[in-house]
Amino acid sequence: MIAYQILGEPEAPALVLLHGLYGYGRNWLAMGRSLAADHWVILPDLRNHGSSFHAETWDYPSMAADIAELAEALELQSFALLGHSMGGKAAMQYALHHGAERLSQLVVADISHRAYDAAYHQRLLSALSQLDLQQINARSEASELLAAAIPEAAVRQFLLSNLRRDPQQGWAWQFNLPVLQKGLPAITAALDLQGHCFAGPTLFLGGGNSDYLRPEDLSALQPHFPRARAQWIPDAGHWLHADQPEAVEAALRRFLQV
Numbered sequence: 001m002i003a004y005q006i007l008g009e010p011e012a013p014a015l016v017l018l019h020g021l022y023g024y025g026r027n028w029l030a031m032g033r034s035l036a037a038d039h040w041v042i043l044p045d046l047r048n049h050g051s052s053f054h055a056e057t058w059d060y061p062s063m064a065a066d067i068a069e070l071a072e073a074l075e076l077q078s079f080a081l082l083g084h085s086m087g088g089k090a091a092m093q094y095a096l097h098h099g100a101e102r103l104s105q106l107v108v109a110d111i112s113h114r115a116y117d118a119a120y121h122q123r124l125l126s127a128l129s130q131l132d133l134q135q136i137n138a139r140s141e142a143s144e145l146l147a148a149a150i151p152e153a154a155v156r157q158f159l160l161s162n163l164r165r166d167p168q169q170g171w172a173w174q175f176n177l178p179v180l181q182k183g184l185p186a187i188t189a190a191l192d193l194q195g196h197c198f199a200g201p202t203l204f205l206g207g208g209n210s211d212y213l214r215p216e217d218l219s220a221l222q223p224h225f226p227r228a229r230a231q232w233i234p235d236a237g238h239w240l241h242a243d244q245p246e247a248v249e250a251a252l253r254r255f256l257q258v
Contacts, residue, residue: 027084
């Protein structure tokens with residue numbers, strides 16, 4: 001089963017928060033702590049990420065099945081689910097294929113169902129795979145070595161947060177880098193929505209400065225999420241919960257009605 005962290009009290013309404021590509025549950029820790037005032041917040045690490053298991057199969061059906069297994073193990077009779085980026089597609093997959101019985105509300109943060117250009121992520125993963133971990137003594141050295149291929153310092157810092165040092169074995173990636181490289185086409189591909197519908201309340205929450213979620217996406221999504229509405233957070237990019245945490249939390253609380 002996938003790894004997870006829990007915040008809050010189990011008597012409160014359950015809320016599961018899913019991270020994006022290269023991430024882990026703790027990406028939502030600050031927001032989760034605040035929401036835990038009146039929710040039982042679960043922060044999973046999706047497969048091949050964080051502290052969760054590594055597996056050759058990595059796609060949205062397998063991630064949705066992992067969420068279903070977690071909900072069963074935690075005996076969640078009803079819960080709200082939020083997913084950001086890759087986690088948002090996994091959340092949609094869960095809602096459409098597993099969500100009828102347990103899922104009360106769905107929030108999809110800055111992602112749509114459509115296909116996305118894989119070239120940027122291919123560049124990142126290629127740079128990481130060429131990094132000789134045996135030759136570095138600190139993350140700062142790794143950052144310097146990656147600077148030419150990945151000039152954005154914030155992106156390097158985020159990626160290198162996945163670098164862990166074992167006293168015996170040295171530096172290693174926490175995520176499953178070979179599988180991320182091999183499986184990327186399935187992650188950037190469009191979700192197959194045909195023939196599936198989630199009838200529960202749904203919020204598509206976009207960053208006002210991001211093009212990951214566009215107004216025109218809603219016409220394709222609406223038949224499959226008939227109770228969906230959309231909102232864009234001003235002055236927020238793709239990492240909307242980092243750029244505008246107070247506005248994102250306020251939007252979530254209005255939608256969750258707590």
